[in-house]
Amino acid sequence: MSDLRTTPLFALHQELGARMVPFAGWSMPVQYPAGIIAEHRQCREKAALFDVSHMGQLEIAGEGAAGRMETLVPADIQALAAGRARYTMLTAADGGILDDLIVTRTPDGLFVVVNAGCRDEDTAIIRKAMEPDFGVRELGGRALLALQGPMAADILERLCPSANGLAFMQSAELDVAGHACRVSRLGYTGEDGYEISVAVEAAEPLARILLDMDEVGPAGLGARDSLRLEAGLCLYGHDIDISTTPIEAGLRWTIGKRRIADRDFPGHERIIAEIHNGPDRRLVGLRPEGRAPVREGTEIQDGDGRIVGRVTSGAFSPTLGAPVAMAHVESANAATGTRLQAILRGKPVAAEVVKLPFVPHNYHRQEKA
Amino acid sequence: MALYFSKDHEWVSVEGDIATIGITNHAQEQLGDVVFVELPEVGRTVTRGEESAVVESVKAASEIYAAVGGEVSEVNEAIVETPEKVNEDAEGSAWFFRLRLADKGELDDLMSREQYDAFLATLD
Secondary structure (H helix, E strand, C coil): CCEECCCCCCHHHHHHHCCEEEECCHHHHHCCCHHHHHHHHHHHHCCCEEECCCCEEEECCCHHHHHCCCCCCCCCCCCCCEEEEEEEEEEECCEEEEEEEEEECCCEEEEEEEEEEEHHHHEEEEEEHCCCCCEEECCEEEEEEECCCCHHHHHHHHCCHHHCCCCCCEEEEEHHHHHCEECCCCCCEEEEEEEEEEEHHHHHHHHHHHHHCEEEEECHHHHHHHHHHCCCCCCECEEEECCCCCCCCCCHHHCCCCHHHHHHCHHHHHHHCCCCCCCCCCEEEECCCCCCCCCCCEECCCCCEEEEEEEEEEECCCCCCCCEEEEEHHHHHCCCCCCCEEECCCCEEEEECCCCCCCCCEEECCCCC | CCEEECCCCEEEEEEEEEEEEEEEEHHHHHHHHHHHHHCCCCCCCCCCCCCEEEEEECCEEEEEEECCEEEEEEECCCHCCCHHHHHCCCCCCCCCCEEEEECCHHHHCEECHHHHHHHHHHHC
16 A cells, blocks of 8 residues: 555545545545445535646647647647636547647647546656757646635635636636645536645645535535536546547547548547548447446346347446446447346346436536627 | 344344344445445345345445345334434444354354454455
């Protein structure tokens, strides 16, 4: 256990009574004494604070970095205005997904947040593409806090009045309770909220200020997982991976129109072919009947008993009070309303293909002018 | 009424030749929020160590292996209807099932409360 990395909030997690688990080489809180369901509800009803400092943060210097980033991802990064963020993925030459990430355009370059599990590989890929023309800096001195929930905006406004001026997927360098932060209005829960990149030394003081507010409670990786699943958001290594293309995963919306026309991103042959012809399989939402959770790896069969897919994420949804799952299924069985069966402990359980998300998103979208 | 514990974190309460089986408070704490319980059918004969019930939390599924063998005589439908009872009262009203002991000698391999507490202390 001693070789696990710890975040700047490790002592605070222990003080709060968190159960720490190894996650991607880090010791992280899976839950606090309130428990996953209470923490999940805290986020859906009020606001929850997550430590996501295990994620990798990178700064890339130079205005041309946006164009260079497009050699790695299929999103239109050059069209991003400064202060805007985009969800995208590093793609492989065969169209598979190497990782998903958030790229933010800054006034003089890019700010990138990658998954903990792919941190070193992603950094190496990005460095190779950028250097020596554009400097890549790993922000090892920064922690990352996520404040998520319908009350997040009211709460952060008390510490940072201008944060509420950000719309969903906007980002700015702002002063939060006297600490210089990068505040981004986005997250991984389906709720309104922020991710706050803050100096390591300021992370615990800022977390304590937030947790001292009545509306805020701490939430661990367990609730983070059930929240993102309800929101239909993919988890790398589970719903998406090197063998999955963005089209199979329902991420067509992340691919820039100009990028499709220019055909110049890694894996464009397969990805564009799938846009036109449809992929062989698709990531879908499933609502199994009954109460039993249907877990990752569970096989899915059609009405004739033929295996047509496999569950990639499954849990019990606290909001719906019922099991929910995401699965890769053959495209012929992927239409909303298709009746399938999950094989649970040897017995078939009826499951219907449903639209994602399971629980509607509650983002603070910018009003269209 | 005698109370026994297993290394799989089950408790067994014995009255006559009827054993009531549940999971310990430690087990429910480790599981976290319980959202689903599946119990054996009444009349089924389970042998010691056989998978006889399933308990699932938000995060994970766990199989319950019978700490002692016998014919299932009663199951606790209340925890099927309301699985969170397992978190609230694991060593009391949230028992899992009752069985008619096939071999009382199997109880000798279980632990007393004191032995179980000592066993728990070795786990951290």
